[in-house]
Amino acid sequence: MVLAGVGSLFAQADPEWTESFPPFHIAGNLYYVGSKGLANYLVTTAQGNILINSDLEANVPMIEASIEKLGFKFKDTKILLISHAHWDHDAGSAKIKQLTGARYMVMDADVPVVESGGKLDFQYGSTPGFLYPPAKVERVLHDGDEVQLGGTVLVAHLTPGHTKGCTTWTMKATEGDKTYNVVIVGSPNVNQGYQLVHNDKYPQIAADYQRMFEVLQSLPCDIFLGAHGAYFGLEEKYARMKDGGANSFVDPGGYKEFVAQKEQDFRTELAKQTLAAK
Ligand SMILES: [Zn+2]
Numbered sequence: 001m002v003l004a005g006v007g008s009l010f011a012q013a014d015p016e017w018t019e020s021f022p023p024f025h026i027a028g029n030l031y032y033v034g035s036k037g038l039a040n041y042l043v044t045t046a047q048g049n050i051l052i053n054s055d056l057e058a059n060v061p062m063i064e065a066s067i068e069k070l071g072f073k074f075k076d077t078k079i080l081l082i083s084h085a086h087w088d089h090d091a092g093s094a095k096i097k098q099l100t101g102a103r104y105m106v107m108d109a110d111v112p113v114v115e116s117g118g119k120l121d122f123q124y125g126s127t128p129g130f131l132y133p134p135a136k137v138e139r140v141l142h143d144g145d146e147v148q149l150g151g152t153v154l155v156a157h158l159t160p161g162h163t164k165g166c167t168t169w170t171m172k173a174t175e176g177d178k179t180y181n182v183v184i185v186g187s188p189n190v191n192q193g194y195q196l197v198h199n200d201k202y203p204q205i206a207a208d209y210q211r212m213f214e215v216l217q218s219l220p221c222d223i224f225l226g227a228h229g230a231y232f233g234l235e236e237k238y239a240r241m242k243d244g245g246a247n248s249f250v251d252p253g254g255y256k257e258f259v260a261q262k263e264q265d266f267r268t269e270l271a272k273q274t275l276a277a278k
Helices: 057-067 093-100 108-115 205-218 235-242 252-275
Strands: 024-027 030-032 041-045 048-052 077-081 101-107 140-141 146-149 152-158 167-175 178-184 223-226
Touching: 024 178, 024 223, 041 152, 048 057, 048 146, 057 093, 077 093, 077 146, 077 178, 101 108, 101 152, 108 140, 205 252, 223 252
Parallel strands: 048 077, 077 101, 101 140, 178 223
Antiparallel strands: 024 030, 030 041, 041 048, 146 152, 152 167, 167 178
16 A cells, blocks of 8 residues: 655545445455455354454444444454554544444554554654554454454464564455465555664564565465455455456465565665665
């Protein structure tokens, strides 16, 4: 994703972030309930549901409407997870917790950021437009931890760099006699203004990005998803899915290409910054 206005003092949200998108079934007990630009996923179980990402505060009524449109109850949201601690994925968390009573589970290194409403973010902590209501975390996750509900297991993979606790979620989705490996990418992006060398607030940032790419390369992926629809071609794949035929979200090749391209982007930027720092 391209962050508009990051270089300025004011956050300018991409209009697609708050543009509604039809909710739909992805595979098994996994559904898309996000906007055009910000991805949310609902995992349904007999013991209640898991929601991934809360988005901007303005998106919360839209997420609720999408869940209800699919025939599920927003109030059945038992667990709230995020892709990473940036306002476009977590600003609505306090509101969702208040409305549903969901337990908030966040990767260890992102916990101080979400609990401070973004103030402890290494990059945007003093940018007013990027701050939001703090939300208390009920369970601190560590790399490899499992989140279980009603027989469904999600695994939290620490994929740091974009934020210190950036999380890539994996699960299995069963559709008929097929079981798919689902990967929901946290974010591999180096945002505009990110300092990859001599970063006092995040000294290990470059090493963390490298680690993240190693993790992404190691994950088996059939169904390729992520924190923004643009990562995996939401609009185009949704249109193809509606036309019928094979599940367009099954895209192991697209996943590999995406990870390789993002790694190349990171290496180019790192080389540029390393040279400039000499
Ligand atoms: Zn982000």
